Amino acid sequence: MQSLPRLSKASVQLADAAQIVIDALGNSSMPAPDVQAILKSRIKIDDLAAAVRVVGEVVGTSGGDDAVESEMLRRFATLRAVVPTLAAAAPFGATSGGAQVLAAFHALPEVLSQRRLRHDQIAGDVLSPSWRRLVGEGAHLDR
Structure with missing residues (x-):
């Protein structure tokens, strides 16, 4: 995040x-040299190249999913070692809206102790979309 x-x-x-290019493409009467002149007058090519490098560094070719x-x-x-102790020691409670998440949290120590997991052993409905993608669709999961 730095x-x-x-x-x-x-x-x-x-x-x-991109907006300059889109505006120019929308104006079919604008000749290509005019588009180029507008781009050069509003954006320095070195700055644009640097921006492309930064996005490439930070996001990467996969669109950032790997990072x-x-x-x-x-x-x-990091959290894996702490969760079993936390789940056993802390008296967590929840409203009815959070009961499903709380149940999944209390199930984590058992889930984390297993070597292989099946998808039906994971409370997928409380996972964020990012974790759902990471967990995947396979028959078994490697913890």
């Missing part, structure tokens, strides 16, 4: 350039 300000700035630069998944797994590895 790279978020760089990514934000680069994204704005790329969006500005996000890697970070999720890293955080999971």
Whole structure:
């Protein structure tokens, strides 16, 4: 997340350039040299190239999914050792709206102790979309 300000700035630069191109393409009477002149007058090519490099570094070729998944797994590895103790020691409660999440949390120690999991052993309805993609559709899961 340290790279978020760089990514934000680069994204704005790329969006500005894309908007110029979109506007020009929408105006079929504008000749290509005019489009090029407008781009050069409003955006420095070196800045645009730097923005493309930043997005490539931060997001990567996979659209950022690999980096996000890697970070999720890293955080999971950190929390994994603490969850069983936390689930056993802390007296958590929930309203009816959070009961499903609380039940899934209390089931985590058993889930984490198993070597292989089946999809029906995971409370998929409480997973975020990111975790659902990471868990996947296979018959078994490797914890």
